[in-house]
Amino acid sequence: MSSLNGPKTLLEKVWEKHVVQRETGETPAILYVDLHLVHEVTSPQAFSELDARGLKVRRPDRTFATLDHSTPTAPPGADGKRPYVTAEAEAQVATLERNCAKHGVTLAGWDSDDRGVVHVMAPELGLTQPGMVVVCGDSHTATHGAFGALAFGIGTSEVGHVLATQCLLQRKPKRMRVTVDGVLQPGVSAKDLTLAVIAEIGFGGGSGYVIEYAGSAIRALEMEGRMTLCNMSIEAGARAGMVAPDEKTIEFLRGRRHVAKGDRFEEIAREWLSLATDDGATFDKEIRIDGAAITPMATWGTTPDAALPIGSVAPTPANDTEAKALAYMGFEAGHATTEYPIDVVFVGSCTNGRLSDLRAAAEVLRGNKVKSGVRMLVVPGSEAVKKQAEDEGLHHVFKDAGAEWREPGCSMCIAMNGDFVAPGKLAISTSNRNFEGRQGKGARTILASPATAAASAIAGVLTDPRIFTQPAQEAKRA
Amino acid sequence: MPEPFKQLVSRTFVIKQEAVDTDQIIPARFLTTTTREGLGKAAFYDWRYDADGNPKANEPLNTIDASEHRVLVAGDNFGCGSSREHAPWALTDYGFRAVISTTIADIFTSNALKNGLLPITVDKDTHARLMEDPGGRVSIDLDKSELTIGNNPPIKFHIEPFARRCLIEGVDPMGWLVDRVPTIETYERERAV
Numbered sequence: 280m281s282s283l284n285g286p287k288t289l290l291e292k293v294w295e296k297h298v299v300q301r302e303t304g305e306t307p308a309i310l311y312v313d314l315h316l317v318h319e320v321t322s323p324q325a326f327s328e329l330d331a332r333g334l335k336v337r338r339p340d341r342t343f344a345t346l347d348h349s350t351p352t353a354p355p356g357a358d359g360k361r362p363y364v365t366a367e368a369e370a371q372v373a374t375l376e377r378n379c380a381k382h383g384v385t386l387a388g389w390d391s392d393d394r395g396v397v398h399v400m401a402p403e404l405g406l407t408q409p410g411m412v413v414v415c416g417d418s419h420t421a422t423h424g425a426f427g428a429l430a431f432g433i434g435t436s437e438v439g440h441v442l443a444t445q446c447l448l449q450r451k452p453k454r455m456r457v458t459v460d461g462v463l464q465p466g467v468s469a470k471d472l473t474l475a476v477i478a479e480i481g482f483g484g485g486s487g488y489v490i491e492y493a494g495s496a497i498r499a500l501e502m503e504g505r506m507t508l509c510n511m512s513i514e515a516g517a518r519a520g521m522v523a524p525d526e527k528t529i530e531f532l533r534g535r536r537h538v539a540k541g542d543r544f545e546e547i548a549r550e551w552l553s554l555a556t557d558d559g560a561t562f563d564k565e566i567r568i569d570g571a572a573i574t575p576m577a578t579w580g581t582t583p584d585a586a587l588p589i590g591s592v593a594p595t596p597a598n599d600t601e602a603k604a605l606a607y608m609g610f611e612a613g614h615a616t617t618e619y620p621i622d623v624v625f626v627g628s629c630t631n632g633r634l635s636d637l638r639a640a641a642e643v644l645r646g647n648k649v650k651s652g653v654r655m656l657v658v659p660g661s662e663a664v665k666k667q668a669e670d671e672g673l674h675h676v677f678k679d680a681g682a683e684w685r686e687p688g689c690s691m692c693i694a695m696n697g698d699f700v701a702p703g704k705l706a707i708s709t710s711n712r713n714f715e716g717r718q719g720k721g722a723r724t725i726l727a728s729p730a731t732a733a734a735s736a737i738a739g740v741l742t743d744p745r746i747f748t749q750p751a752q753e754a755k756r757a
Numbered sequence: 758m759p760e761p762f763k764q765l766v767s768r769t770f771v772i773k774q775e776a777v778d779t780d781q782i783i784p785a786r787f788l789t790t791t792t793r794e795g796l797g798k799a800a801f802y803d804w805r806y807d808a809d810g811n812p813k814a815n816e817p818l819n820t821i822d823a824s825e826h827r828v829l830v831a832g833d834n835f836g837c838g839s840s841r842e843h844a845p846w847a848l849t850d851y852g853f854r855a856v857i858s859t860t861i862a863d864i865f866t867s868n869a870l871k872n873g874l875l876p877i878t879v880d881k882d883t884h885a886r887l888m889e890d891p892g893g894r895v896s897i898d899l900d901k902s903e904l905t906i907g908n909n910p911p912i913k914f915h916i917e918p919f920a921r922r923c924l925i926e927g928v929d930p931m932g933w934l935v936d937r938v939p940t941i942e943t944y945e946r947e948r949a950v
Contacts, residue, residue, distance in 0.1 A: 299940060299944040300937065300940055305922070306919045307917070307919055311945075321840065321841065324793050327791075328931070332932075334935065348788075349788075349789050364786075365789060368789040370791065371789045371790075371791055416840055417840055418864060432839075432864055433864070433867070434841075434842035434864060434867060434868035434871065435842040435868075436868065436871040436872075436930075440930065440931050443934065443935055444931075444935055444937070444938060445941065445945075446934055446937075446941055448919065450917065483776070483833060483834035483837060483862070516834065516862065516863070518863050518864060582837075598775075693785045694786065695788055702808065712780070714778045714838060715781060715803070716781070716784055720784065720803050721808075
């Protein structure tokens with residue numbers, strides 16, 4: 280890494296501020312964690328470990344929990360009971376409720392307006408702030424890097440380490456910069472940009488790195504788009520992705536509940552701006568992408584980097600793994616993936632479950648109908664997103680079109696709460712993973728943007744959303 | 758804490774596939790558990806069981822003697838995807854003590870090391886040799902950081918030194934960190950956090 284006094288990257292500035300004890304050949308650094316987010320799936324064994332050792336949560340004031348993964352997205356029945364997929368799922372939620380009560384950890388539970396998918400909820404509340412180290416037992420923690428935080432996923436043993444000490448043992452990661460210059464074409468979203476970036480880096484290409492996203496196309500993204508981009512850094516193998524704080528970051532955070540107010544806010548905001556990578560700072564790897572060349576993207580295989588512009592034909596497999604992926608998807612090399620009838624459309628998740636995502640889907644869907652035989656599920660990322668969407672009447676747009684409007688949660692992205700895609704069915708999903716069986720055993724997943732998901736729901740096949748949003752331009756082009 | 762890891766002599770079990778993700782290693786619907794035990798039955802579940810939950814007779818993972826095959830060899834980018842520590846819990850409960858690939862995902866590596874599952878990355882030639890000889894004998898000496906394939910000369914591998922020490926000496930990383938709380942308190946005072 281750069282010398283102590285030389286130009287520094289955003290990553291180095293955040294890292295150095297959090298080193299409690301420097302790393303040596305023998306031991307990793309002790310790295311301080313400002314914000315520890317907790318959910319029901321990856322925390323029970325960590326709390327049990329604390330209990331077994333007679334330890335307490337050291338900084339409950341820096342720990343914040345929510346319920347999202349195992350929670351049903353259908354409302355309670357007439358008997359008031361929530362329709363959990365299994366008694367075990369219900370017990371897992373009850374376990375987190377118990378652990379939070381016992382250790383004094385704030386939980387955005389069923390009774391809270393703050394509840395939501397952990398990576399949607401924390402930025403909404405202003406818990407996530409620039410320059411922080413943020414961790415969670417969840418690989419999509421990289422989302423929070425959109426604010427210029429160093430945010431990454433950890434396993435349950437490390438969840439225990441942070442609960443017990445507020446620290447982690449970490450080696451300094453390598454630095455990668457992905458620069459996307461140019462102006463995104465109208466109708467091209469942050470998700471399309473994200474899929475293009477992952478296709479360029481490759482599925483494991485970011486292993487060992489923290490990615491900083493830079494360039495004019497990144498600066499032009501709104502905060503929610505930056506969250507979509509950073510969210511999927513792990514799909515390129517990188518534990519974290521970051522964007523330097525700027526005026527958009529500041530304006531997003533101004534006035535949020537957990538952010539300083541008044542003069543103190545102005546002072547902190549100036550510090551945030553100083554986190555940007557210095558001129559002359561170096562990276563271990565640099566990638567450049569032309570943002571103007573990106574068009575709406577969708578995946579054809581079973582890894583998130585297997586993405587191509589919509590309208591492309593499925594490629595001739597380069598190896599056994601690609602052949603297996605193509606066979607699993609039921610696509611034939613040389614045939615466009617827009618030829619295959621779809622069964623399910625899912626709009627939601629920590630990648631694309633925010634208000635701007637629901638607006639983008641609703642804009643396409645307004646006045647149209649979901650094609651007969653296609654099931655469309657719209658799951659807001661949080662209670663706040665749900666309320667804002669309903670205030671704008673978006674739920675009517677979805678329901679009128681024939682889509683299901685659900686309670687907030689991870690839902691069909693990870694398919695552990697009872698929302699799943701049936702075996703063999705083809706889904707278009709705004710989530711982050713198209714792995715075999717990710718959305719249910721035997722489920723086939725195409726990853727795409729919210730606008731693409733909505734356009735595809737109407738057409739019944741994978742569809743470029745620009746034919747709905749820019750019919751005039753499309754006609755001209757034709 | 759897992760038992761100290763020193764030497765392992767075993768046959769390999771080979772998965773000839775790249776990017777074996779954590780959803781393959783353990784599907785998400787098994788993550789509603791609140792304990793770490795007994796997840797071996799869920800390891801590679803959707804590969805091993807049919808739609809009715811019956812074991813597939815032609816799936817090697819259902820027929821091998823797991824106690825004889827403790828080293829898993831798989832294609833590039835093993836363990837990619839989720840941060841679920843249930844993945845190494847499932848693999849170790851099934852019987853594996855080491856995973857060998859050309860690249861192994863960062864979070865999976867970190868989780869594996871905390872559960873006595875050794876993540877070993879090797880060069881492409883060594884990897885190709887292992888992939889072409891399923892069931893071959895290998896010997897792993899963590900003290901010397903050496904992997905020996907059959908009767909060939911040993912090959913050095915790298916494990917992060919602190920994690921290696923934890924595995925060999927049975928050092929408990931959480932306890933090690935807890936012992937450093939006074940240093941952490943000093944940091945908190947100085948940064949006023």
